Amino acid sequence: MLKIDHMTVAYHNIPTVLDFSMEMNPGQIIALVGESGSGKTTVIRAVMGLLPAAGKVTGGDIVFDEKSLLNDTPEQWRALRGSKISMIFQDSGAMMNPTRRVGNVFVEYIRTHEKISKKAAWEKGIAMLERMRLPDGDHIMRSYPFQLSGGMRQRVGIAMGMTYQPSLLLADEPTSALDVTTQAQIVRQMMELREKYHTGIIIVTHNIGVAAYMADHIIVMRNGRMEDQGDREQILYGSQNEYTRKLIASVPSMGGEWLKQ
Ligand SMILES: Nc1ncnc2c1ncn2[C@@H]1O[C@H](COP(=O)(O)OP(=O)(O)O)[C@@H](O)[C@H]1O
Ligand SMILES: [Mg+2]
Structure with missing residues (x-):
């Protein structure tokens, strides 16, 4: 599925990860x-x-599903x-805009991937949260990141990342x-x-x-x-x-x- 082949990554042209x-x-x-x-x-x-911006793959290859990504x-x-491919971070909450409700971010994320109405995206967000065992998805969607615990924020991050399996x-x-x-x-x-x-x-x-x-x-x-x-x-x-x-x-x-x- 994924093959990284002798990859070198440089920052400002200085090789930092070598031959991975x-x-x-x-x-x-x-x-x-x-x-x-x-x-x-x-x-x-x-x-x-x-x-x-300073980083660049300068050698080797990254192949995903038999196709080079480079x-x-x-x-x-x-x-x-x-x-x-999805990514989750150390603190998904910190990645979220503190002034925006979780639901708004989730809806926007979904709507960059498929053309559906805001309402349908909201429902889809709730369904994903519930699949990740976050009950009361509607309440979470209406919350600001700081109103959730670190563990809840991380589950929200995982739920978002898993939306498209x-x-x-x-x-x-x-x-x-x-x-x-x-x-x-x-x-x-x-x-x-x-x-x-x-x-x-x-x-x-x-x-x-x-x-x-x-x-x-x-x-x-x-x-x-x-x-x-x-x-x-x-x-x-x-x-x-x-x-x-x-x-x-x-x-x-x-x-x-x-x-x-
Ligand atoms: N944006 C950047 N510009 C220059 N050097 C960077 C940048 N990001 C990371 N590095 C350097 O790359 C090396 C590896 O960093 P990183 O991949 O973050 O390590 P880890 O995740 O294992 O802590 C470090 O020496 C770091 O200083
Ligand atoms: Mg790190």
């Missing part, structure tokens, strides 16, 4: 882990076609975003701003997306506990390079890489134990 390669099948969950500044966000923004026009890329969901530290209990709920909800809709997920996290719980495959990033990668078990229990072992050792409770609280 990965392959992903439909419904697979891949975690990108590594410390802050290692290039995780850069990789997923490149896939989304959303690098900052030659896409901005319009083609825009059409892909939100339909086949993308085959690929890119999640950049989606639980990092949340308390542990809410983190666990959001992680479980993302796992359900894969079960119900067969959504492939790339989860970026500095929390290797989240990666251990969710991912089939783990890629460890360090200084813009792939330091280590392998299937979950191999990385968690069989890696010979010293850096990977140090990362794992720094987590007090592995294997998703923390999710049970």
Whole structure:
């Protein structure tokens, strides 16, 4: 479904992510882990076609559904975003305009993807919220972001991202701003997306506990390079890489134990 082939990304012509390669099948969950500044966000923004102005893919290729994305026009890329590929962020609420009601943002989002009336888009938004187990969707639609908890805002972000059932969901530290209990709920909800809709997920996290719980495959990033990668078990229990072992050792409770609280 997605293949990144020896990709290099530069900011201001300075290579920052180097020689990054990965392959992903439909419904697979891949975690990108590594410390802050290692290039995780850069990789997923490149896939989304959303690098900052100074950033550019300068080498390699990104192939999605057997077609290179790098030659896409901005319009083609825009059409892909939100339909086949969606992204959720660390704090979806912070991405929303604080002066606009959730529903207005959601309706506008839906209406950039299909020509339907505002009323129909509003109903569709509520239906999506309810599918993501947010009851009383009408009330949420009428709320301002600050009136919702961080966990609710994140679920709204996921609901929006899932509206068109993308085959690929890119999640950049989606639980990092949340308390542990809410983190666990959001992680479980993302796992359900894969079960119900067969959504492939790339989860970026500095929390290797989240990666251990969710991912089939783990890629460890360090200084813009792939330091280590392998299937979950191999990385968690069989890696010979010293850096990977140090990362794992720094987590007090592995294997998703923390999710049970
Ligand atoms: N807009 C930008 N301009 C210049 N350098 C950037 C920009 N965004 C990120 N970088 C650099 O790219 C590197 C990787 O950043 P990032 O992908 O955000 O890492 P991570 O998500 O792992 O914390 C960092 O050294 C950062 O300084
Ligand atoms: Mg980041």
